[in-house]
Amino acid sequence: xxxxxxxxxxxxxxxxxxxxxxxxxxxxxxxxxSAKDYIVVLFQPDPDQATMTQINSLKKTxxxxxxxxEETSMMYFIRPDLVHPEMAKTQSGEDQARLKQLPxxxxxxxxxxxxxxxxxxxxxxxxxxxxxxxxxxxASQLAExxxxxxTDNSVKKLQEEFNTGAQNPANFR
Numbered sequence: 001x002x003x004x005x006x007x008x009x010x011x012x013x014x015x016x017x018x019x020x021x022x023x024x025x026x027x028x029x030x031x032x033x034s035a036k037d038y039i040v041v042l043f044q045p046d047p048d049q050a051t052m053t054q055i056n057s058l059k060k061t062x063x064x065x066x067x068x069x070e071e072t073s074m075m076y077f078i079r080p081d082l083v084h085p086e087m088a089k090t091q092s093g094e095d096q097a098r099l100k101q102l103p104x105x106x107x108x109x110x111x112x113x114x115x116x117x118x119x120x121x122x123x124x125x126x127x128x129x130x131x132x133x134x135x136x137x138x139a140s141q142l143a144e145x146x147x148x149x150x151t152d153n154s155v156k157k158l159q160e161e162f163n164t165g166a167q168n169p170a171n172f173r
Contacts, residue, residue, distance in 0.1 A: 009037065009156075011038060012041050013028070013043065024042050036159070047141075058127060061122045063094065063122070066121075067119035069125045069130070070130065070131075072088070073131035077128050077131030083126065093117065097113075099114075
């Protein structure tokens with residue numbers, strides 16, 4: 001609401017941390033609880049097949065998650081001074097599967113059960129080329145989303161239609 005009060009009516013969220021995925025989707029959905037004079041859109045990159053083929057040809061690891069090959073490569077491309085390859089092998093980034101026997105359930109401790117060292121994969125296998133490709137892919141898609149939202153008001157129109165109908169649900173089509 002504060003961003004809107006200051007004139008921003010189209011807000012794009014870009015997740016900088018995998019642990020926020022579910023919350024950010026919920027946050028966007030929760031925007032429908034009451035009428036707003038702004039929209040919130042969650043950027044969700046989706047590399048095309050050609051880009052994925054190039055990315056996969058550069059990758060050296062199979063398990064790759066938090067602080068793994070891709071994230072370390074992106075950080076190396078952006079800020080190489082923050083990458084410390086000597087630290088990558090000091091603890092395991094392998095899935096420890098400590099709750100693999102838990103049937104039919106989700107628990108908030110799932111990440112720690114799998115990755116108690118708080119990273120997944122092998123960050124020692126990074127490359128500047130891979131990092132550049134990943135960053136540029138996301139950046140081009142984000143630019144495309146920004147261009148679209150600058151000229152298109154479909155989300156706002158649908159949100160207004162929804163809110164109008166929600167005021168009188170019995171007559172909502």
